[in-house]
Amino acid sequence: MTESTMPPMTEAPVHIRRTAFDPTPELAELREKSPISKIRTLWGGEAWLVTRYDLIREALGDAARFANNPRHAVDVPPFVRPDTASGMLLNYDPPEHTNLRRLLTPEFTVRRIRRLQPRIEAIVEQHLDAMEQAGPPVDLVQAFALPIPSLVICELLGVPYEDRDDFQRLSTLRLDMSLPMEERIAATEASLAYMAKLVEGQRAAPGEDMIGMLIREHADKITDAELVGVADLLLLAGHETTSNMLGLGTLKLLQHPDQRALAESDEHVEAAVEELLRYMSITHTIAPRWAVTDTELGGQRIAKGDLMMFSIPAGNRDPAIGDNLDALDIGRKTAPHLAFGHGVHHCLGAPLARMEMRVAYPALLRRFPKLRPAVPVDEVEFRTFSVVYGLASLPVTW
Template structure:
């Protein structure tokens, strides 16, 4: 059995808390050298203002040169939008942006509400106890992104299994590459089907409106990324967010009553910061960041949880408070790589949390909090399971 790699500092969590060492570095040494799991070194950036600078300046910090979540193993990143710099990134993102505007996403609201209600009905009929991850948190965003993209939901076991391996840092690199390649083969087959008969979904739209400007490989990469990110991130927000609200019943009561829902979603995003760092950046020139000299070619890893609890944003950010007013958090990143699906994720959470809390007002944990299986060794923080009763 392969020994699990050491979890790098920027990806460590103690349930909802951050390591003391990470917080200390943000105050005393906000740019410091670390070793990454695949053996290379990088600069860990922990201060909010520094991370905004890194994320906001594509002229000095590149996504493509060291955008390697699997180390140096994968050369073909066609369509993997997060690993693109301008002008290629600009070209691809411009094609996708119209489908992710707040106005366009609003069209999905009735369908998302129906999907949430259907899963709540099934949960209620099955009765307690239940695992909220497998019955609610994972299937809802999976079904939403499948319908949006034009991916058959019946194939969910296949693409969810591939996603689980791709994001599991305890798996050896060959297995993770094999899962990525299997995901791309699956999506390439789907793209070919859509080329022959484009529907009204997003893949069909891209083919009809931009088919001559997008290669099949690019379209496969874009769709694969959207499918992966579209269900993995929101599902972990729904599970972790529910657990957090169960531990703060007074704040859950506000959401159940329909109050402070928008504020609660933003505070959940900030406080949980489920994506540890996103794609590493590479310095394109010699530069200085927080007094630290960075050489051209050096890799930078940015801690989003540390940034989102930086005192520059407000007081007592280590506590969860839905009355807080912070709009400039970086749970969705910042700059030209700001998460394309942010409006969709926000809508799913604004619908799902109040509906869940209203349907099951007596919901409680069905296992001791200390025994809950939090995800480790993953780029995305979350829960493997959330046993509940009511």
């Protein structure tokens, strides 16, 4: 089915179905009975959906067998175009991926991110002050969860924060799977055009931000297309993922006072963030892979060019890695979660996301000890059809 005839989605496919915080029980059934099973894609083709933790890690950890570059695909998705694929880090495989990522990694080391902590703390406090001055009720998504990571990533990249309304609107369109594909593609192209203008300006006069640094230090090693693709990906992922974690995570913590108390604690906040990442698994699937050759995974024969998709919620709740994983338990011990992926494409911005959450959760909960939803929880609107799961809004009071 082509993009021009593809109707908008009216029913979520199995791998993104959720009820509030929980993935559909069908995913657990697939994980137990058919951990590698065929599903229909949004554009009418077929894909293998992998739901078991060990098989997801095996596939994501083997870039030689399962590639990110869509040139390996038998059926290329309509949203993958030659003019938009260039420069997109998620479409690169080693050694090209290795070379490009090596240029970016120094900006996202734990040590480098720690230097940002005072600025992140200041941004969080500014938004808490504004909430307090405005008085309840407020929409926590618009007042806190969305603007904090947006401002951080804008400052890091050198994107004017005053443009946030436009790029957030385009991000929402790009990630909304209920929309016709042509609308999502148009939003993607508009976002890339916006970033291309910024890169052009930075080429002429590099700033002190990440884009400027890449141009100053690696001008002959990185193309404009790569700069645009990298910056666009970081901007999109840098505010969408963390903002949805802050909104969803806060709502869950408000429902469980014992878990909330741990999240407020300096001693336990790191564990709280990791457990919230595992439990929420807000990215339904990691970027798809294509089989490079005829191969086998978990006893299932996979043909060359077959599309592979991976259910992160199913993998992160696999009983093989812990007990009672359908519950939030900040004190638990499990195998490493898959919220940031695995292998060579493990999320570059993971240290930044962790830092933002470790600062934001306790600061919010300590500032407003009586914080609670201002509407019944069953009236809270979840982003059901979004690539990144989250809340459309969260009215709160205190």
